[in-house]
Amino acid sequence: xxxxxxxxxxxxxxxxxxxxxxxxxxxxxxxxxxxxxxxxxxxxxxxxxxxxxxxxxxxxxxxxxxxxxxxxxxxxxxxxxxxxxxxxxxxxxxxxxxxxxxxxxxxxxxxxxxxxxxxxxxxxxxxxxxxxxxxxxxxxxxxxxxxxxxxxxxxxxxxxxxxxxxxxxxxxxxxxxxxxxxxxxxxxxxxxxxxxxxxxxxxxxxxxxxxxxxxxxxx
Amino acid sequence: xxxxxxxxxxxxxxxxxxxxxxxxxxxxxxxxxxxxxxxxxxxxxxxxxxxxxxxxxxxxxxxxxxxxxxxxxxxxxxxxxxxxxxxxxxxxxxxxxxxxxxxxxxxxxxxxxxxxxxxxxxxxxxxxxxxxxxxxxxxxxxxxxxxxxxxxxxxxxxxxxxxxxxxxxxxxxxxxxxxxxxxxxxxxxxxxxxxxxxxxxxxxxxxxxxxxxxxxxxxxxxxxxxxxxxxxxxxxxxxxxxxxxxxxxxxxxxxxxxxxxxxxxxxxxxxxxxxxxxxxxxxxxxxxxxxxxxxxxxxxxxxxxxxxxxxxxxxxxxxxxxxxxxxxxxxxxxxxxxxxxxxxxxxxxxxxxxxxxxxxxxxxxxxxxxxxxxxxxxxxxxxxxxxxxxxxxxxxxx
Numbered sequence: 001x002x003x004x005x006x007x008x009x010x011x012x013x014x015x016x017x018x019x020x021x022x023x024x025x026x027x028x029x030x031x032x033x034x035x036x037x038x039x040x041x042x043x044x045x046x047x048x049x050x051x052x053x054x055x056x057x058x059x060x061x062x063x064x065x066x067x068x069x070x071x072x073x074x075x076x077x078x079x080x081x082x083x084x085x086x087x088x089x090x091x092x093x094x095x096x097x098x099x100x101x102x103x104x105x106x107x108x109x110x111x112x113x114x115x116x117x118x119x120x121x122x123x124x125x126x127x128x129x130x131x132x133x134x135x136x137x138x139x140x141x142x143x144x145x146x147x148x149x150x151x152x153x154x155x156x157x158x159x160x161x162x163x164x165x166x167x168x169x170x171x172x173x174x175x176x177x178x179x180x181x182x183x184x185x186x187x188x189x190x191x192x193x194x195x196x197x198x199x200x201x202x203x204x205x206x207x208x209x210x211x212x213x214x215x216x217x218x219x
Numbered sequence: 220x221x222x223x224x225x226x227x228x229x230x231x232x233x234x235x236x237x238x239x240x241x242x243x244x245x246x247x248x249x250x251x252x253x254x255x256x257x258x259x260x261x262x263x264x265x266x267x268x269x270x271x272x273x274x275x276x277x278x279x280x281x282x283x284x285x286x287x288x289x290x291x292x293x294x295x296x297x298x299x300x301x302x303x304x305x306x307x308x309x310x311x312x313x314x315x316x317x318x319x320x321x322x323x324x325x326x327x328x329x330x331x332x333x334x335x336x337x338x339x340x341x342x343x344x345x346x347x348x349x350x351x352x353x354x355x356x357x358x359x360x361x362x363x364x365x366x367x368x369x370x371x372x373x374x375x376x377x378x379x380x381x382x383x384x385x386x387x388x389x390x391x392x393x394x395x396x397x398x399x400x401x402x403x404x405x406x407x408x409x410x411x412x413x414x415x416x417x418x419x420x421x422x423x424x425x426x427x428x429x430x431x432x433x434x435x436x437x438x439x440x441x442x443x444x445x446x447x448x449x450x451x452x453x454x455x456x457x458x459x460x461x462x463x464x465x466x467x468x469x470x471x472x473x474x475x476x477x478x479x480x481x482x483x484x485x486x487x488x489x490x491x492x493x494x495x496x497x498x499x500x501x502x503x504x505x506x507x508x509x510x511x512x513x514x515x516x517x518x519x520x521x522x523x524x525x526x527x528x529x530x531x532x533x534x535x536x537x538x539x540x541x542x543x544x545x546x547x548x549x550x551x552x553x554x555x556x557x558x559x560x561x562x563x564x565x566x567x568x569x570x571x572x573x574x575x576x577x578x579x580x581x582x583x584x585x586x587x588x589x590x591x592x593x594x595x596x597x598x599x600x601x602x603x604x605x606x607x608x609x610x611x612x613x614x615x616x617x
Contacts, residue, residue, distance in 0.1 A: 054491075084478065084487070085478050088504060089488065089503055092503070107474075108475070111470060111471065140506050141506055141508075143506050
């Protein structure tokens with residue numbers, strides 16, 4: 001798997017390169033600023049890009065902007081954005097192109113190596129990897145007067161994992177239940193939220209995220 | 220829900236509230252003719268007491284060589300102070316303003332000390348000058364005003380005109396001076412500066428405490444766990460593994476602490492996207508839907524931008540926490556050298572600025588920018604919090 005990496009802090013950049021290489025990924029280019037990232041993404045067209053939000057020269061959301069610009073040119077280019085903090089606003093912008101292959105994780109998650117690598121692979125295959133913190137922020141808006149309140153605790157848990165982008169198998173593993181049980185929960189959730197059932201995992205994730213993002217008072 | 224911008228527009232920009240507190244006084248309505256007639260009488264009746272004051276002054280000057288003149292003067296200036304207060308009051312009512320006098324505080328010393336203070340006080344000298352005006356030109360003006368009142372119909376317009384002329388002259392001599400206004404301004408600024416310094420010192424202490432109890436403690440635990448794991452590795456790899464997992468948890472907790480701390484100091488999204496983006500992000504994080512309408516030609520200076528962000532955040536938090544709001548809106552503009560934010564909700568209302576409360580804290584912080592915070596929150600709602608601060612131009616070179 002060919003990866004483009006964008007991280008301006010040398011310490012973290014070297015660590016990430018080592019981590020990715022140890023898991024059989026090939027880092028075709030590691031850059032440390034926004035303009036270089038955009039150029040690397042469009043020339044290499046990697047299988048996936050791992051991008052830090054804050055990059056030189058502006059030290060603001062340069063990485064995010066470069067990623068969005070690259071996806072304008074190459075629709076569906078898989079990008080995993082890492083950040084010291086997560087903002088719903090940025091999650092929404094990343095998801096707005098609606099084609100999947102998007103990840104948005106706190107940098108902390110790198111320390112859980114197995115899950116981090118799994119998230120990269122998921123994004124590379126067109127899936128979604130949303131940080132649990134994004135999901136919990138989204139769920140705040142469904143505290144009251146939303147169909148989400150009618151879910152059982154178990155179903156809420158499944159909804160959270162589903163919104164993060166996990167597959168049925170991964171949800172089953174995380175909750176120590178069978179895939180069949182997960183399937184049943186998902187069917188019930190879609191019924192209660194009045195969403196169309198989707199066979200395709202990626203489309204299902206995006207539908208759930210769009211539902212949560214819209215808030216409880218949808219027109 | 221509909222975009223409640225009309226509600227914001229109806230309230231209008233809070234111009235009066237954002238003006239710096241120079242000579243602040245609510246304008247009074249112009250008094251009616253009968254009242255003006257009454258004042259003419261008052262002024263005419265004041266002529267004789269004023270003449271007495273002038274006589275005292277002259278007598279004091281004449282007998283200054285012999286010691287008796289000095290106490291006479293002191294009595295005269297004290298008496299003049301009472302007289303000019305009456306004149307100021309009448310002139311203020313005619314002009315619809317409120318004049319305040321700025322005398323130097325009179326020390327409680329012996330005769331000479333008090334006399335010296337009176338001699339160096341410009342306000343006292345203006346009183347003396349006014350006494351001479353009042354018995355000459357002022358007296359003719361007020362007598363004419365009273366006399367013309369009876370001549371119908373000229374009195375209807377001439378008499379009020381003469382009264383205003385008299386009042387304007389009075390203001391010119393014993394009205395508030397630019398210097399006095401400056402003194403008051405300095406007082407306000409000193410107060411605001413002290414509060415700002417206190418506030419930043421308290422903030423630094425809070426940050427130090429948060430770092431000490433939070434991230435630092437977690438990092439210490441992390442180092443400890445790793446050290447123990449290193450020791451245990453050859454003998455008990457299983458236990459070492461558990462310790463390393465603990466260490467990872469500590470690093471996660473330390474990062475979470477640092478993240479929330481950074482958000483409290485300067486939210487990254489504010490640095491990235493300015494006020495417009497940051498308010499949008501704030502709105503997204505609220506449990507109730509919040510409409511955002513922010514139009515800024517450029518970024519305000521960084522300190523004001525940050526203060527405004529935290530003020531809006533506080534108002535939104537209040538909406539969500541106390542108002543049981545089902546919907547809200549934020550409106551921000553930078554017009555006529557004023558940065559104005561309005562935060563509204565359709566909640567239960569009844570919000571008040573209580574000392575030590577969140578909104579009072581916002582007001583204290585905005586005071587450092589000559590800013591104001593006003594709360595309109597009738598019982599039953601809606602609540603509108605208006606935050607305004609003078610802001611000449613955008614922040615350059617960021």
